[in-house]
Amino acid sequence: MGIRYPKFEVSMRHPLICLLLLAAALPAVLAQKPAPPPATVQVLMLSDFHFDPFRAITDARLQQLIKAPPEQWSATLGKPISSAEQAEVALAAKKEGHCDGTRTDTDYALLMSSLTAEQSKLAAPLFITVSGDLITHNFKCKYYSLVTNPTAAGLSDFAAKTAALVALKLNAAFPKSPVYLALGNNDSGCDDYFETEANKKLDNPYFDQVAKVFAAVALDSDNAKSILATLPMRGDYSVLLPKPFADTKLIVLQDLFESAIYKGPCAGAYPVDAVGAQIAWLKKQLGDTKVKHFWIMAHIPPGVDPYNTIHYNQGGCPANATLSTDDLADTLRSSTSDIELVLYGHTHMDEMRLIRDSSGNGKVAGRLNPSITAWTGNYPSFTVAEVNPAKALLVDFTVYRSSDKTGSSGNWDYKYTYSGAYGQPDYSAASLDTLTNIFKNGGSKRVAAYQKYYQSSPAKSNWNAYLCAIVSDTPTKYDACNSCPARTPFH
Numbered sequence: 001m002g003i004r005y006p007k008f009e010v011s012m013r014h015p016l017i018c019l020l021l022l023a024a025a026l027p028a029v030l031a032q033k034p035a036p037p038p039a040t041v042q043v044l045m046l047s048d049f050h051f052d053p054f055r056a057i058t059d060a061r062l063q064q065l066i067k068a069p070p071e072q073w074s075a076t077l078g079k080p081i082s083s084a085e086q087a088e089v090a091l092a093a094k095k096e097g098h099c100d101g102t103r104t105d106t107d108y109a110l111l112m113s114s115l116t117a118e119q120s121k122l123a124a125p126l127f128i129t130v131s132g133d134l135i136t137h138n139f140k141c142k143y144y145s146l147v148t149n150p151t152a153a154g155l156s157d158f159a160a161k162t163a164a165l166v167a168l169k170l171n172a173a174f175p176k177s178p179v180y181l182a183l184g185n186n187d188s189g190c191d192d193y194f195e196t197e198a199n200k201k202l203d204n205p206y207f208d209q210v211a212k213v214f215a216a217v218a219l220d221s222d223n224a225k226s227i228l229a230t231l232p233m234r235g236d237y238s239v240l241l242p243k244p245f246a247d248t249k250l251i252v253l254q255d256l257f258e259s260a261i262y263k264g265p266c267a268g269a270y271p272v273d274a275v276g277a278q279i280a281w282l283k284k285q286l287g288d289t290k291v292k293h294f295w296i297m298a299h300i301p302p303g304v305d306p307y308n309t310i311h312y313n314q315g316g317c318p319a320n321a322t323l324s325t326d327d328l329a330d331t332l333r334s335s336t337s338d339i340e341l342v343l344y345g346h347t348h349m350d351e352m353r354l355i356r357d358s359s360g361n362g363k364v365a366g367r368l369n370p371s372i373t374a375w376t377g378n379y380p381s382f383t384v385a386e387v388n389p390a391k392a393l394l395v396d397f398t399v400y401r402s403s404d405k406t407g408s409s410g411n412w413d414y415k416y417t418y419s420g421a422y423g424q425p426d427y428s429a430a431s432l433d434t435l436t437n438i439f440k441n442g443g444s445k446r447v448a449a450y451q452k453y454y455q456s457s458p459a460k461s462n463w464n465a466y467l468c469a470i471v472s473d474t475p476t477k478y479d480a481c482n483s484c485p486a487r488t489p490f491h
Contacts, residue, residue, distance in 0.1 A: 041126045044174070045397070047131035048371030051165065061079075099138040118382055132300075143159075167179060185300065191263075193259060251297070253328075258323045260322055302322060316468075341392070353367065367394075381415070439467050
């Protein structure tokens with residue numbers, strides 16, 4: 001017996017030796033035990049950069065950008081303007097002044113200021129989301145006003161490079177954090193609110209170029225393949241969120257095709273039903289039985305733009321519809337999948353959205369992330385979010401805002417934290433249901449917080465219109481909520 005089982009004999013005859021050996025081995029055993037997943041992780045949420053490569057430009061510098069890959073643009077964009085170049089810069093500004101009289105979109109200084117501020121508040125986010133509109137408003141007009149011998153192909157290439165610069169700068173600032181970006185209504189290869197769906201008869205070079213960069217900054221080979229497989233067709237793609245998220249898919253939509261003011265495909269494009277194809281693809285993604293939780297990111301929210309509704313329509317009637325159909329809202333409302341969060345942008349403001357089910361209960365929580373650009377008079381802002389990865393639940397978030405609209409001061413101040421401002425335990429549909437009922441029933445403290453952090457004065461003077469925009473995911477519902485005359489529904 002002693003020969004066959006020597007270890008057993010030693011352990012029985014020398015219990016002290018056994019205990020010593022066990023004690024020595026115990027740290028190694030404990031080290032092999034996996035650490036429990038963190039209760040929350042931090043995510044950086046951004047939107048609406050509207051980066052403008054035509055700001056503070058000379059013809060020579062513009063030619064350098066056109067010829068160089070976006071990886072090399074910083075050498076040109078970051079170089080100070082000399083006194084000898086001032087006159088030429090002023091002339092360029094005058095030449096394209098009819099395109100954009102405000103000239104307040106994000107220049108290189110604001111882009112870098114925002115990245116520096118984001119790094120200071122969150123050095124290593126688990127991942128980064130960007131809810132669309134990477135390039136400046138009126139890109140086509142500026143390109144044709146300033147570029148010598150402009151071409152449609154050159155416009156598409158330069159627009160793709162500009163979008164790529166934003167993605168690459170985020171990657172350089174946060175090299176270990178995957179970056180997931182949506183495309184918006186200004187992110188086009190031809191013009192604002194125009195875009196072409198690729199098909200068997202027609203390619204979209206803009207989508208092809210953007211897809212390669214988006215795949216690279218996703219930092220995951222499987223997610224990169226997924227992006228390259230679908231983005232070149234319509235701008236849509238899906239990825240699995242990184243660990244410690246468990247079986248959580250992010251679905252990204254280029255919902256420009258569904259915009260209420262979508263102007264059609266680029267010149268010479270083959271006509272197709274992009275909206276129907278996009279909704280069918282979304283439903284297929286939501287039907288993935290291997291996935292437990294879903295996040296969705298798009299640029300334009302369904303329902304109503306309250307700011308434009310108030311601006312253009314006295315009394316907030318009728319609704320200024322954001323999308324041309326109710327299909328997206330109907331799909332989210334009727335889905336049996338666990339859609340925990342939808343991220344949007346587009347309005348540049350800090351807004352809430354809630355999709356309710358057929359019984360009137362909160363079904364899907366949505367948030368419009370405030371913008372980096374100061375186009376509509378808002379101050380550049382970004383969001384640091386706390387997320388429970390096990391539930392894919394947005395638990396809390398903090399908003400930081402530049403102290404000036406140019407970002408030149410470099411001061412990005414704490415603005416507010418969601419839980420402190422609104423007294424809710426998380427940003428779930430159930431919590432938004434509770435909060436919007438507080439809004440409706442006269443919770444003056446919470447209402448005042450929303451009006452303040454939205455950033456625009458109309459939210460104070462037309463509160464019911466803004467409240468209706470939060471809880472109405474279709475224009476018809478908004479008009480009923482705001483006591484507007486009946487309108488003809490989309491369907």
